[in-house]
Amino acid sequence: MPSDTLQPIPLFTLSRQSAQLTAAIKEAVNRVLEHQEFILGKETAAFEKKIETACLGGAAHAIGMSSGTDALMALFMAKNIGPGDAVITTPYTFFATAGCIHRVGAEIVFCDIEPLTYMMDPEKLRELLVSFQRDASGSLITLSGNRVRIIMPIHLFGTCCDMDAIMRLAKEYNLMVIEDAAQAIGADYPSAQGPQKAGTIAEMSYFSFYPSKNLGAAGDAGMAVCRDEKLAEELRSIRNHGMKERYYHNIVGGNFRLDALQAAILRAKLPFLEQWSAQRRANAAIYRSAFEAASLLDRVSLPYEYFVASGLNNHHIYHQYVIRILGSAQSGLRERVIAHLTKKNIGYAIYYPVPLHLQKCFAYLNHVQGAYPQAERAAKETLALPIFPELREEEIRAVVGAIAEAVI
Ligand SMILES: Cc1ncc(COP(=O)(O)O)c(C=O)c1O
Structure with a gap:
């Protein structure tokens, strides 16, 4: 094969995207510059609604965040994950998942991957869960004495984990599940109950809109996803310093807000x-x-x-x-x-x-x-x-x- 006759082949580039897209992006940016609602506001709300219908099949709420990593931090904060807790995830993935577990002060528990898919191996997960003791209240306790609270499977490279098996184990052991769907927006999962969208299989999940993702922003952006309406409300407050009413802080949150410019650009790209x-x-x-x-x-x-x-x-x-x-x-x-x-x-x-x-x-x-x-x-x-x-x-x-x- 005459492979030396070709120009460089990049791993990834946005420069071949159509002129039609460039026009739509310019229009989106100009719109924001004109209305000047730079923080949250109508651009973010409209993008969230679009994601809910186009990528979540109406099965979950979408809450725009400043990055995938920040979306996960917000989810951990909403669920009060911290010292004394443990979260199970895999060691073969991007750093963000384990990084956030560490940053909230919880214990990182690794579960090995399945060699064909590179994703969480449900058999290994079962072995891990079986190996833990239970405390007097029935909670699962790691060797370090922390309470296992969450399983975090990662839909790596664009297809879903064996979620039916993972969700069964989570139910059996009374654990929450957060799907890391950072790389899997729009992926379909054929669960035993019928098709489900990545991000709606567990009660919580998140997407990343890092520029090289299938849906990429022109900078950092992300989205928390959850099925529960009250949790969605709480996440909206957490992303904005714990406020519901301006300058009244019932809880401590952070600045995890999705930028309106990014939301407008993402809206233009979503179709x-x-x-x-x-x-x-x-x-x-x-x-x-x-x-x-x-x-x-x-x-x-x-x-x-x-x-x-x-x-x-x-x-x-x-x-x-x-x-x-x-x-x-x-x-x-x-x-x-x-x-x-x-x-x-x-x-x-x-x-x-x-x-x-x-x-x-x-x-x-x-x-x-x-x-x-x-x-x-x-x-x-x-x-x-x-x-x-x-x-x-x-x-x-x-x-x-x-x-x-x-x-x-
Ligand atoms: C599997 C996985 N998890 C989490 C993240 C973090 O997302 P972000 O870069 O938007 O913070 C990424 C993104 O690169 C990812 O690929």
Whole structure:
């Protein structure tokens, strides 16, 4: 394959988005500059309503926040998560989840991932829950003596976790669930009760609108999501220093407000989300056929389409296209692939190179190498390839061609 004849192929770019979108964004920005309602107000409220109908199927409330991370902080604050509590999550993900657990003073409890999907392994979760003692009131207590309150599965790379199994365990052990849906806006989950939207399966969740997300702002933005109306009210107050009435503070909150400019830009982009996710899925299908045609499936494992048989369009929204270079934890093959991609000017990323239990800032948790073997293996073997909607077929074939040159 003549992969050296091509221009650089970026991992991600917004520069190929249509002129039509640029016009809509400019109009949105001008509108805000004219009405000058910069904080919350009608732009944020209108965007929240749109998300509730377009991405949550009317099944939950959407509360605009300054980032995904801030949305999670607000959820923890609303649920009074703090010292003496423990939250279960996975070590193979972006830092925000564990970071927020630490910041509210709760204990981070890790549960290893399932190797095909890279997401929380319900079997491992069960083993973990079974290993805990109960106190006199029946609460689940970790080895450090903290009360387990929340399970936080992460819908990584654009498809959902095995939520039916996780929700069953949460019910059995009387625990709350927060879905980390930062990467999964608009994804469909085929639950046993019927299709559900990512973010509406558990009682609480959140999205990130970081610029490279499927729906990205022109800066930081996020959204808390919850089913309960009273909790939604509380989150609206928490994002605004705990106020309901101006300058009367019944609770302590923070400044987690979604910027009106970002809300207006996101509103302009939202009508394209469905189409962009479909284009990402089409790109994934081209990758699959190119990897198959190059006979690479004994060297590389492709993203697992957990729910493809459900017939739901958005069973995967391909926020990232992450492959595994098989055996590279031992062989170092991934590093050779990376060197070759770099030589060919092809963008890539490693999501995520250091599992969270081995991050320096969490050394106090005393986890050793080998504690979460699947997360550690994924960190050494995975590689994210370009998947953005406007990626061209010949570029996808060139990426696969370059990988073939490196691994054969
Ligand atoms: C899985 C996951 N969780 C949380 C976050 C945090 O979101 P934000 O960057 O909007 O704070 C991100 C975003 O990058 C993410 O990918």
